Amino acid sequence: MDFLTLLVIFVAGIIGGSYGTLVGGTSIITIPLLIFLGVPPHTAIGTDRLGVTGIGVTGWYKFHQKGLIDYRTAVMIGIPALIGSFLGANLVLAISVAVLKKVIAVVTVLSLIVVVVQPKLGVEKGHRVISRRIYGASILLSFVVGIYAGFYGVLGGTFLMYVFLFLLKRTFLDATATLKPSSFMMVTMAALVFASKGAINYPMAGAMFLGCAIGSYIGVHYSDRIGNVWIKRVFILIVLIMSIKLLIP
DSSP, X not given: OOHHHHHHHHXXXXXXXXXHHHHOOTHHXXXXXXXXXXXXXXXXXXXXXXXXXXXHHHHHHHHHHHTOXXXXXXXXXHHHHHHHHHHHHHTXXXXXHHHHHHHHHHHHHHHHHHHHHOTTTTTSOOOXXXXXXXXXXXXXXXXXXXXXXXXXXXXXXXXXHHIXXXXXXXXXXXXXXXXXXXXXXXXXXXXXXXXXXXXOXXXXXXXXXXHHHHHHHHHHHTHHHHHHHXXXXXXXXXXXXXXXXXXXX
């Protein structure tokens, strides 16, 4: 494998990791890039799952330093997402990704509308008491997102972000920080399953891991300066791009 190919993947990891650590969506550019470079689709997904763990490792460490992670919530969301990811990665050959992408695109567009029409969503933390029913719904949705993230992965972290924003009433910065352990558990499980099937290109995954780790460091380092308002704007932009990509082949 030539150095230039690995360098391209490394740079893509930096770019994707810098915004992906805040709003998700790194795989929007990394999976298509791997496929463009000639990697088979399933191997591209597996390589991406391992590569983006760089975001989880660095982002988790940096947000922990800032004291922004709610570990109780992270574990509550992370465990069902991990279990779902294991199932999803094992079902990757049996489920039609194309059909699911259309459904997700519609849900994403509707969710995007809700985010836009509610100016305070994700900017100000909700003050109402979260009921057991809401926590139960959060756990169930995290499990479903984990299944999706296991066999495809694009915007898996972003969908987990929806759980924090809509149900748990967190701000974008709170959600982004607490999401890191949960997301790391989810993508690591998927990576292990793909590894067991021999569906990972390790040199490419290594280059992506390093790029994502550096990008995540940059994103988290400047997260306080960026603030919830700008994180929300970037979030809307990324989700809008992904919605278009899902709806238009």
